[in-house]
Amino acid sequence: MTLADTPTSQRKSLPSFVRRLAITLVVALVATAAICVCRLTHRPVGYSGNARISSFLSPDFASGFDVAWEMTASELGVSGQLYSHAKVDDTLVAIFKDKDQPPTLVAIDLRGTQPSVLWHRELTESSAPILTWDDSIVVDGQTIRVSDGQVTATWESPIPDSVTSGSPLLYVGQDLDRSEKMSFVAVQWPVAVVCYPWGKDYDYYMCLGHNKDGTEAWRYAADVRDDSEKPGIPMNVPMANGYVPTKHSINAPEAEANRFLNLLDGSVTEPVSADFTTLTPVTDGWAFIGTMADDSKAPALVTITANGTEISRIPLTDNAIRLRGADTIQCWDETGQTITPTSEQLATTLISGEVTWAHLCTHADNGASPSRITAINGRRLYVTNEAGGADRVSYPSTAAISTDGSLILSIPPTHDDRKEPAPPETLYAVPSGIPLTSLDKIGATDASVFYDDLLIASPARSDSRIARLRSFLGFYPHPDTVLMGITPKRAG
Numbered sequence: 001m002t003l004a005d006t007p008t009s010q011r012k013s014l015p016s017f018v019r020r021l022a023i024t025l026v027v028a029l030v031a032t033a034a035i036c037v038c039r040l041t042h043r044p045v046g047y048s049g050n051a052r053i054s055s056f057l058s059p060d061f062a063s064g065f066d067v068a069w070e071m072t073a074s075e076l077g078v079s080g081q082l083y084s085h086a087k088v089d090d091t092l093v094a095i096f097k098d099k100d101q102p103p104t105l106v107a108i109d110l111r112g113t114q115p116s117v118l119w120h121r122e123l124t125e126s127s128a129p130i131l132t133w134d135d136s137i138v139v140d141g142q143t144i145r146v147s148d149g150q151v152t153a154t155w156e157s158p159i160p161d162s163v164t165s166g167s168p169l170l171y172v173g174q175d176l177d178r179s180e181k182m183s184f185v186a187v188q189w190p191v192a193v194v195c196y197p198w199g200k201d202y203d204y205y206m207c208l209g210h211n212k213d214g215t216e217a218w219r220y221a222a223d224v225r226d227d228s229e230k231p232g233i234p235m236n237v238p239m240a241n242g243y244v245p246t247k248h249s250i251n252a253p254e255a256e257a258n259r260f261l262n263l264l265d266g267s268v269t270e271p272v273s274a275d276f277t278t279l280t281p282v283t284d285g286w287a288f289i290g291t292m293a294d295d296s297k298a299p300a301l302v303t304i305t306a307n308g309t310e311i312s313r314i315p316l317t318d319n320a321i322r323l324r325g326a327d328t329i330q331c332w333d334e335t336g337q338t339i340t341p342t343s344e345q346l347a348t349t350l351i352s353g354e355v356t357w358a359h360l361c362t363h364a365d366n367g368a369s370p371s372r373i374t375a376i377n378g379r380r381l382y383v384t385n386e387a388g389g390a391d392r393v394s395y396p397s398t399a400a401i402s403t404d405g406s407l408i409l410s411i412p413p414t415h416d417d418r419k420e421p422a423p424p425e426t427l428y429a430v431p432s433g434i435p436l437t438s439l440d441k442i443g444a445t446d447a448s449v450f451y452d453d454l455l456i457a458s459p460a461r462s463d464s465r466i467a468r469l470r471s472f473l474g475f476y477p478h479p480d481t482v483l484m485g486i487t488p489k490r491a492g
Contacts, residue, residue, distance in 0.1 A: 044069045046113040047487055049453035053090055054336040056360075057402040057409060058453040061427060064437045064489035068454065069114050072480040077117055078104045082458050082482045086184035087450055088146045089135040091118065094483070095182050103127060103182055105139065107146055110450060110485065119149035123182075126161045131172065133187040133212050143212060155214030159194060167202070169195045169250070171236045190242065190263050191217050195233050205233050209266055218266025224248050231259045231268040238326050239263060240281035240340075241306035247276070260307050272308030278323040282343045284311060289323050301350065303343035314347040321350045321363065327371040327397065331358035334403070336452075353378040360405050364397060371397045376405045376430055383413055383433035393433060400449050406430055409447070409455075439486070443476035447486055455486040 047068040049058075073079050073096060080098025092108040092115075102125050107118040124140050131138035135146060141158030142151050163170040173188030191209035198204050203225050209217035223230035225248060232248040243260045246268065258271045278289040282303065290302035292313055299320065300313040321328070329349060333339050341349070345357040355361040355377050363375040372394035375381060382390040399410035408428050424440035425447065439447060439457065447455035459477040477484055 044485075045487065045490060047110070047454055047485055048113065049451055049487060051090070051111045051454075052452050053087070053450075054403070054452040055332065055400075055449055056336045056452055057400050057407055057449060057455075058488060059402045059404050059406055060453060060488035061402065061409070062407060062429075062436060062488075065427075065439065065442050065455075066487050066489045067442050067476050068485035068487040070476070070478055070481040070485075071115055071483040072478070073482050074480075076106055076108070076482070077120060078106055080104075083182045084184055085448075085456065085458065085483070086130075086132050086186075087448075088132045088137060091146045092450065092456065093130075093132075093137060093146060093184070095123070095130070095184075096482075097182065105130075105137075107149060108483075110454065110456075115483075115485070118147070121149060127182055128159045128161045128163055129170065129183050129185045131159075131187050131192060132184050133192075136212065137184075138187075138192075138212075138214075141214070143214060153213035155210070156216070157208075157210075157214075159192070159210075163194065167197045169205070169233065171195070171234050173236060173238060173244075187212075189239060189244070193234055193263075195222060207233060207266075209263065217264075220261075220266050220268060222246070224250055229271065231261070234261050234263075235276075237279075238281050238338075240286050243269075243306040245274075245276055245279060262307070269307045272304070274302070274304060274308070278325060278328075280323055280326050280328065280346070281340055282346055283340050284343055287323075287343050287346055289316075301343060301347045312343065314343065316347065317351050321353060321365050323350070324365070325371075328364055329361055330364075331355065331361040334359045336403075349378075360401065360403070362397075362401070364394075373397055373399060373408075376401060376408070379405075379431040381408075381413070381431050381433060390432075401430075403452065407436070411446075442484075442486065444484060444486065453487055457484040457486055458482060459484055 044067045078096040080096050080101060083095040083097055085092060085094035092110055094106050095103055096106065097103045103123040105121045105123055109116045109118055127139055136143050136152065137146060141155040143153040145152050159170065160168055162168055171193040172185060174186050191211060193207055193209050195205040195207040198206055203223065205222040205224060206219060207222050208219045211217050222233045224232055228248060232246040235245045235247050237244060242264050243262055246259045246261050260269045260272065275288045275290060280287050284303060285305040287301050287303050290300050292298040292300045292315060299316040301316055302313050303311040305311060331339050331341065339358055341357055349355055361377055362373045364371040364373055374394045381393050381395065383393045385391045393413035395408055395410040395413050399408050401408050406429065408430050409425055410428065411423050411425055413433065424438050424445040426438040427436045428434065429436055439445060444457035444459050447457040450456045459481055
C-alpha cells in the first residue's frame with residue numbers, strides 16, 4: 001500500500017450516505033457564512049450628517065449610495081400604503097392609507113441616526129390637497145404646526161375637496177397635481193388663492209386670498225372671457241415684489257394677460273402691454289422679450305415695474321438665449337434658496353450664457369414642455385454617443401443638482417417623462433453625462449433631497465418570494481420597507 005492510496009481507500013470505506021451528508025453540511029456552512037457576510041456588509045449605516053436642509057445634493061454622493069436606514073409602516077405606527085411625503089421646515093410628513101381606514105398623517109424627525117416619529121393625525125377620507133406653508137401644514141380646515149402637531153388656527157372657510165377635480169381653482173405659486181387628492185403642495189405666495197366659478201356660463205370667477213390663519217385677506221371678481229377688458233384669474237407663477245399677472249384663459253398656461261394682481265391686498269392694475277409668454281420676475285419687477293423703441297426688429301429685454309410701468313429696454317444680440325417664461329433660467333444661492341437677478345444681470349446671462357451673479361443656475365431654452373434642463377452655469381449638458389462623440393442632452397426640471405454643479409441625479413436624459421414606467425434615477429457627472437452610479441443598486445428607483453447628504457426614497461417592492469429572498473441575502477430593500485434614507489457611500 002502506498003501513501004497515495006490511503007485517503008482514497010478511506011473514502012471508499014465510508015458509506016455513500018455519510019459522504020453525501022458531509023458534503024451537504026459543508027455546502028450549508030459555506031452558504032450560511034456567505035449569507036452572514038453579505039448581510040453584515042449590507043446593513044444600514046445610519047445617518048451621521050450635518051442635517052442641512054437644502055435643495056442641492058452633496059458632492060460626496062460621487063462616491064456612491066449607502067442606505068442610512070429603512071422604515072416599515074409598523075415601525076412608524078401606521079398601516080397601509082404610502083401615498084406621498086413632503087419636507088416641511090426640518091420635518092418629514094407622510095400620508096398613509098389602508099383599505100377601509102381613513103388616511104393617517106405622520107410627522108418624522110430625521111436629524112438622528114434613526115428616524116423618530118413626532119406625532120400622528122387621522123385625516124378625513126376626502127382630504128383636499130395638503131398645503132405646506134412655512135413651518136406648518138393646512139389640512140381639513142386647520143393649520144397645524146409640524147414641530148409638535150399643535151393646531152394653531154381653524155379656517156373659517158376650508159379649502160374645498162373639489163379643487164383637485166372640479167371647478168374651484170387653487171393657486172399657491174406652484175403647479176398642483178390634480179390627479180391625487182391626498183398630496184402635498186407648497187405655498188410660495190403670501191396667500192393661498194382659491195377662485196370659484198359663478199354666473200350663468202361660468203364666465204366669471206370670484207377669487208379669494210386666504211391667510212395662513214385661515215382668515216380672508218381679500219377678494220375680487222375675475223372675468224375669463226378672452227375679449228374682456230376686466231381682470232382675469234391669477235397665473236400660478238413666481239411673483240415679483242408681491243405681484244403676479246392675471247390671464248383670461250383657464251386652461252392655457254401661457255395665455256395672454258394684461259394686468260397684475262397685488263397678492264397682499266387683492267388690488268388689480270390697469271391694463272398693461274407685455275409679452276406674457278416670456279415674462280420673468282427680476283428684482284426690479286418683470287422682464288420680457290420685446291424690441292427696441294426705435295427699431296421694431298432689434299430684440300430687447302424690456303423691464304417693467306411689478307405693477308406694469310416700463311423701466312428700461314436693454315438691447316440683445318440675435319443669438320442671445322430666448323426667454324420662454326419664468327422657468328427658462330432658475331438660480332440659487334449657496335444655501336439652496338431661489339434668488340432673482342436684476343434686469344441687467346439677466347440680460348448679461350442671456351447674451352453671454354455665463355452666470356456671475358449666482359452660485360448655481362440652470363437653463364432651459366429648448367422649448368420643451370414640461371421644461372427640461374439643458375445647461376448648468378452656462379455649461380451645455382452632454383452624453384457620449386455610440387461613436388464616442390458628445391451629443392447635447394436635457395434632463396427633467398425635477399432633477400437634483402449638487403451644490404458645486406458637478407453632479408445631477410435624474411432619470412436618463414433621453415427618457416420621455418410622459419412614458420411609464422420610468423427608469424431608475426442615475427447619478428451623472430456634469431457636463432459629460434458619464435453615469436457614476438444608480439439608485440437601483442440599493443433597490444430604489446427615485447429619491448428626493450431632504451438634507452444635502454440625505455435622500456428620501458419610498459421603494460415600490462412587492463411582497464414576493466424573490467423580494468424576500470433578496471432581502472434574506474442582504475439586498476435592499478426589505479419587502480416591508482416604506483421609507484428609505486440614502487446617504488453618501490462611506491470610504492472603505
